[in-house]
Amino acid sequence: xxxxxxxxxxxxxxxxxxxxxxxxxxxxxxxxxxxxxxxxxxxxxxxxxxxxxxxxxxxxxxxxxxxxxxxxxxxxxxxxxxxxxxxxxxxxxxxxxxxxxxxxxxxxxxxxxxxxxxxxxxxxxxxxxxxxxxxxxxxxxxxxxxxxxxxxxxxxxxxxxxxxxxxxxxxxxxxxxxxxxxxxxxxxxxxxxxxxxxxxxxxxxxxxxxxxxxxxxxxxxxxxxxxxxxxxxxxxxxxxxxxxxxxxxxxxxxxxxxxxxxxxxxxxxxxxxxxxxxxxxxxxxxxxxxxxxxxxxxxxxxxxxxxxxxxxxxxxxxxxxxxxxxxxxxxxxxxx
Ligand code: KG4
Ligand code: ZN
Numbered sequence: 001x002x003x004x005x006x007x008x009x010x011x012x013x014x015x016x017x018x019x020x021x022x023x024x025x026x027x028x029x030x031x032x033x034x035x036x037x038x039x040x041x042x043x044x045x046x047x048x049x050x051x052x053x054x055x056x057x058x059x060x061x062x063x064x065x066x067x068x069x070x071x072x073x074x075x076x077x078x079x080x081x082x083x084x085x086x087x088x089x090x091x092x093x094x095x096x097x098x099x100x101x102x103x104x105x106x107x108x109x110x111x112x113x114x115x116x117x118x119x120x121x122x123x124x125x126x127x128x129x130x131x132x133x134x135x136x137x138x139x140x141x142x143x144x145x146x147x148x149x150x151x152x153x154x155x156x157x158x159x160x161x162x163x164x165x166x167x168x169x170x171x172x173x174x175x176x177x178x179x180x181x182x183x184x185x186x187x188x189x190x191x192x193x194x195x196x197x198x199x200x201x202x203x204x205x206x207x208x209x210x211x212x213x214x215x216x217x218x219x220x221x222x223x224x225x226x227x228x229x230x231x232x233x234x235x236x237x238x239x240x241x242x243x244x245x246x247x248x249x250x251x252x253x254x255x256x257x258x259x260x261x262x263x264x265x266x267x268x269x270x271x272x273x274x275x276x277x278x279x280x281x282x283x284x285x286x287x288x289x290x291x292x293x294x295x296x297x298x299x300x301x302x303x304x305x306x307x308x309x310x311x312x313x314x315x316x317x318x319x320x321x322x323x324x325x326x327x328x329x330x331x332x333x334x335x336x
Contacts, residue, residue, distance in 0.1 A: 134147060
């Protein structure tokens with residue numbers, strides 16, 4: 001089975017062709033055009049501009065994905081597309097393009113929740129997760145914990161009450177004068193420093209599986225005012241921010257696995273590209289979960305937004321009968 005996956009929820013225009021053969025999912029092509037460097041000039045994403053860039057890139061990106069995969073439209077079994085959540089202008093470009101292609105090429109269309117798509121990057125591998133497993137989604141817009149019991153079956157366990165983990169990285173980076181996206185920048189500087197600053201771990205001891213990151217950003221701002229932005233302390237501050245965010249994510253994820261007696265954890269979203277998070281979760285799962293718990297984290301290029309994860313998820317979802325009923329939904333979530 002061969003699926004074309006289209007992803008345009010934010011500032012990446014992405015398309016990929018994936019094949020499922022003997023139960024194994026393989027990437028034939030994976031094209032991502034990003035307007036992130038354009039957005040970084042403004043320290044964040046301007047939705048109108050992101051949508052305009054999507055319109056410019058969508059057809060060239062899909063064409064390149066098919067060419068690189070050496071697949072003609074007639075060889076496709078289905079088209080999959082992100083229908084939410086995300087920026088409405090960006091989502092509309094992908095959804096409407098996919099609907100037109102599905103009609104013109106007479107292909108089934110599979111709408112994919114972007115958040116679920118992130119998790120399915122873990123199925124593009126020789127070793128894939130088994131159920132039940134805990135899913136930790138950590139991206140620029142989301143920080144959620146879910147319990148997966150089967151394909152398409154999950155229970156929402158908790159999530160952030162304010163900023164997402166990636167948003168916290170991005171906002172702290174902005175305070176420090178570092179470009180967008182902030183996560184990789186903070187990580188880079190953190191390598192040169194030590195976590196010498198005592199930053200808070202909001203909701204660390206709360207009994208639920210919720211998170212809060214906005215207080216951390218405020219604490220960083222207060223430290224900056226106090227230290228008058230001493231440039232020599234930049235690396236130490238970055239190391240402290242990274243450690244605080246990872247500490248909270250690690251503790252709550254392991255707590256979720258223990259509460260639900262689950263041995264496997266799947267991590268997804270842009271922040272999953274953070275190597276310290278991978279090290280921390282893997283080490284803790286091995287020592288504290290039964291049967292040396294296993295942590296699945298996709299390679300960094302499949303953690304940030306891409307079309308491959310959307311196609312991968314689509315292998316486990318039935319196509320929607322009425323193509324016209326598929327609508328972009330910017331507010332789609334995991335919690336309802
Ligand atoms: O999943 P994603 O590409 O887009 C959304 O759907 O939000 O995630 C983007 C987020 C940004 O906040 C970015 O700063 C963060 O992922 N990120 C990282 C790293 N790489 C990307 N955060 C921490 N460490 C990284 N290495
Ligand atoms: Zn994403």
